Amino acid sequence: xxxxxxxxxxxxxxxxxxxxxxxxxxxxxxxxxxxxxxxxxxxxxxxxxxxxxxxxxxxxxxxxxxxxxxxxxxxxxxxxxxxxxxxxxxxxxxxxxxxxxxxxxxxxxxxxxxxxxxxxxxxxxxxxxxxxxxxxxxxxxxxxxxxxxxxxxxxxxxxxxxxxxxxxxxxxxxxxxxxxxxxxxxxxxxxxxxxxxxxxxxxxxxxxxxxxxxxxxxxxxxxxxxxxxxxxxxxxxxxxxxxxxxxxxxxxxxxxxxxxxxxxxxxxxxxxxxxxxxxxxxxxxxxxxxxxxxxxxxxxxxxxxxxxxxxxxxxxxxxxxxxxxxxxxxxxxxxxxxxxxxxxxxxxxxxxxxxxx
Amino acid sequence: xxxxxxxxxxxxxxxxxxxxxxxxxxxxxxxxxxxxxxxxxxxxxxxxxxxxxxxxxxxxxxxxxxxxxxxxxxxxxxxxxxxxxxxxxxxxxxxxxxxxxxxxxxxxxxxxxxxxxxxxxxxxxxxxxxxxxxxxxxxxxxxxxxxxxxxxxxxxxxxxxxxxxxxxxxxxxxxxxxxxxxxxxxxxxxxxxxxxxxxxxxxxxxxxxxxxxxxxxxxxxxxxxxxxxxxxxxxxxxxxxxxxxxxxxxxxxxxxxxxxxxxxxxxxxx
Numbered sequence: 001x002x003x004x005x006x007x008x009x010x011x012x013x014x015x016x017x018x019x020x021x022x023x024x025x026x027x028x029x030x031x032x033x034x035x036x037x038x039x040x041x042x043x044x045x046x047x048x049x050x051x052x053x054x055x056x057x058x059x060x061x062x063x064x065x066x067x068x069x070x071x072x073x074x075x076x077x078x079x080x081x082x083x084x085x086x087x088x089x090x091x092x093x094x095x096x097x098x099x100x101x102x103x104x105x106x107x108x109x110x111x112x113x114x115x116x117x118x119x120x121x122x123x124x125x126x127x128x129x130x131x132x133x134x135x136x137x138x139x140x141x142x143x144x145x146x147x148x149x150x151x152x153x154x155x156x157x158x159x160x161x162x163x164x165x166x167x168x169x170x171x172x173x174x175x176x177x178x179x180x181x182x183x184x185x186x187x188x189x190x191x192x193x194x195x196x197x198x199x200x201x202x203x204x205x206x207x208x209x210x211x212x213x214x215x216x217x218x219x220x221x222x223x224x225x226x227x228x229x230x231x232x233x234x235x236x237x238x239x240x241x242x243x244x245x246x247x248x249x250x251x252x253x254x255x256x257x258x259x260x261x262x263x264x265x266x267x268x269x270x271x272x273x274x275x276x277x278x279x280x281x282x283x284x285x286x287x288x289x290x291x292x293x294x295x296x297x298x299x300x301x302x303x304x305x306x307x308x309x310x311x312x313x314x315x316x317x318x319x320x321x322x323x324x325x326x327x328x329x330x331x332x333x334x335x336x337x338x339x340x341x342x343x344x345x346x347x348x349x350x351x352x353x354x355x356x357x
Numbered sequence: 358x359x360x361x362x363x364x365x366x367x368x369x370x371x372x373x374x375x376x377x378x379x380x381x382x383x384x385x386x387x388x389x390x391x392x393x394x395x396x397x398x399x400x401x402x403x404x405x406x407x408x409x410x411x412x413x414x415x416x417x418x419x420x421x422x423x424x425x426x427x428x429x430x431x432x433x434x435x436x437x438x439x440x441x442x443x444x445x446x447x448x449x450x451x452x453x454x455x456x457x458x459x460x461x462x463x464x465x466x467x468x469x470x471x472x473x474x475x476x477x478x479x480x481x482x483x484x485x486x487x488x489x490x491x492x493x494x495x496x497x498x499x500x501x502x503x504x505x506x507x508x509x510x511x512x513x514x515x516x517x518x519x520x521x522x523x524x525x526x527x528x529x530x531x532x533x534x535x536x537x538x539x540x541x542x543x544x545x546x547x548x549x550x551x552x553x554x555x556x557x558x559x560x561x562x563x564x565x566x567x568x569x570x571x572x573x574x575x576x577x578x579x580x581x582x583x584x585x586x587x588x589x590x591x592x593x594x595x596x597x598x599x600x601x602x603x604x605x606x607x608x609x610x611x612x613x614x615x616x617x618x619x620x621x622x623x624x625x626x627x
Contacts, residue, residue, distance in 0.1 A: 047626050091590040099592060121626040211568065212518050218567070228562030230518050255562070291522040294533060294560035301534050303522060308534055319534075 041128050049122045059122040066115030070108045077104025195355045199348040201233075201250040203329060208234040209254060209278065209339040218254070219337045223276050228293040229254040231278065233341070249349055251281040252329055253291055254339070255311055257298060263313045271330040273339065278329040279315050282350040283307060285322040300326070323352075409448060409486040409497070418487030421480055425461050434491055439465075446556065447494020448485035453552035455481045457545070467536035468559050495555045502575040503547035505582035512576030515569060520577070523561075527589075527597035528581050533560065543585055547578050 048055040080100035087093040138146075154160050189197060208217040212230040215237035223229065231252040239246060259275040271277075279300075283290045288304035298312040307320030315326035327349050330342035348356055423432065429440030436442030440462075443450075454460040455476055459469040476484065489496065517526060525531050528542035537560055542550065554574055557563035569577070595602040 045625075049626070092588060094590040095588060095592055117622050121622075126626070213514060222565065222567035224563050224565045226557045226563040227565060227568060229568050289522065292533060292539075293562050294537065295557055295562045296560045297534070299534055303531070 044128065047122065047126060050126075056123070059118065063115050063119045063123065066111045066118065070111035070115065073104050073107030073109075073111060075104075077101050077108065080104050195353075198249075198350070198353055198356075201344055201349060202236060202246045203233055203250055203341045203344045205341065205343050206334070207341045208334070209252070209331065209341065210234040210237070212251070213237065217338045220273055220276060220333045220339050221337060223254065223256045223339075225256050225258065225275070226295040227254070227256050228291070228295065230281070230291065249282070251289065252278050253281045253293065253300070254278045255293060255295075255298075257312060261298065261312050265314060268314065268328065268330075270332075271328055271342070273331055273333055276331065276339070277311065278331050278339075278341075279309075279311065280327040280329065280345060280349040282326075283322060284317075284324040284326060285320070285351060287350045290326065409482065409489055411486075414483050414486040415490045417480075418483035418485070418490075421476070421484050422487050425475075426484070429462070434488060443488050443491070445492040445494045446488060448489035448497050449495040449552040450556040450558070451485040451488045452481060452497055453549050453556060453558055455484055457549055459558070468538070471540070495552075498548055498551040498555070499571070502571050503551060503578065504575075505547055505579045507572065507576040507579040509576070509579045509583040511573070512578070512580030515573050516577050516580050519564060519569060525597060525599075527584055527594070529597040542581050545581075547582070550574075550578050550581060 049059050050056075077100075080097070080103075084093065084096045084100050086097050159166055188194075209231045210217050210233065212232045215232065215234065217234050218229065218231070231254045232247060233250050236243065236246055236250065254276065255278075256274075256276045262272065262275060262277070264272065281289045281291055283302045283304065285302065285305055285307050288302050290300050290302040290307070290309065292301035292303055293299075293311070294301070298310060299318070300309040300311055300315065302308075302320065302322065305321050307322035308318045309315040309322070309326055310318050314328060317323065317325060327345045327347050329345055331339055332342050334340045422430075422434065426434075426440075426443075429437060430443050431437050431440075434443040436444075451460075454469070456474065456478075458472045458474040461475060462469050463472050464470075474481075485497070488494075516524075516528075520528075523531055523533065523539035524542055525539075530539050530541035532538050539561070545553075551574055553561060554564040554569065554577070555566075564574075589597070595606055
């Protein structure tokens, strides 16, 4: 058993302190004596490379071959970068480029790592050693010296004595981060109540329902039975600012069912038109787009957490973690036969937030 | 002198080419070619047009229908508790359901499964002709829209808006509720993709020509065929299923090799 120099010393100190405390009075923490004796190291076994010079040379050959292979891999990666360039018109070229550069770099790093580990395991000295952990607590001398240094620094700087300087310094440090708070607040919505932003969408009375992504308005007569149409408010495709924010709130799924399949609440009878219903596409759970519509069962499935909504019964939740039905968009038909919204959604769309009524 | 010799022999060959029989043969070949092409063209249009409306085909389809479909769909396709009415579903619906092997139904379950196609192309057409003769409905798609020669990028956008939520962004398919699923679109023929969009088979919604224009449908088909014929730029697609297959691969092979290397590094050398 070989021991490091300082390891042996630390172990001796720990042993003596535990012996001192054996007769300590009741209530004092005592380091329990280990009931299982330290078995020590298993007998040292010489490696093949220690016994057989041939094996030693073989291991050496393996290690330097691996290091040379690593050079080959690096050079290969450089060559591959030039030989397989990425051509913008050919997506296939990306694959070859990444594949061969990746193979070269993998070979370079892996051969380096395996070679180093093999060197360490098979050729470097393999004696076992004990390096005891030193105590956390410093010696009394060191602790007294540290207190002395602090004391001296306090005396020399006058930190404890000149209280006006000390307190003004603490005050300056407290005020210093405040500009960051103000600057970051400036990145958020200005002069707008976030609750209003979450509660209102682009839909207004008379806004036509339009196709996503083309923005062509939809005629009621063109919506065939069993259709599921992805809808945006007309004018959204022409927005130059905040287009995605508006789309994220106002996306709607339009479906046409047989009118006799719809179970309509009396107060919402005039919210649909001839079996055509429109519901918010934003899940009330955490806001994924709910659009997996099954036209025979009239179920809508959210792909994120498997919430299911029954379109024939005002999109009430029939399965999954969502707690509220999808908000319905009241629709009607204008004089030219186009589908229009009667108003905005009557409740905030999407997941719950703190101030939601 | 070799130069003179070659010149004379070339002149001789030229004279041979201008032989009167050559022009006769050329005209004959040209006539054969145009005639043959015209014949091929006229038969192909005739198959698409006249087959479905000829009374003989309809009668043949009626017999096939009575023997194979009437048990569930009723003797005159009026429907029964076991199967829906087929009046007004159109030839496109029949060509999709029978042509992909979904009908006749193998067994009842959450949804009709694909199985080996049971009818020949002519029989499928006859069935389609019969069902189309009952009431007007979506007809077979125009072959000009099935060439997969549209705008793949525009088709990709339409696919992501309208189809990707069920069929996966790479058309690999996905799960629906209660055992139903949206099938993978790899290997589906252009005509069947088009017919599925027009008719909305089973739980798939209908995408009529107002919702996705015929050109848009052609672009979607182009996009799907582009995905099919071009390898994934990212290497192994692992079924294009996203985090499920990719995560599984990493957990097994990535972490597996990390564990193996760790075991090797910490083992004693012998």
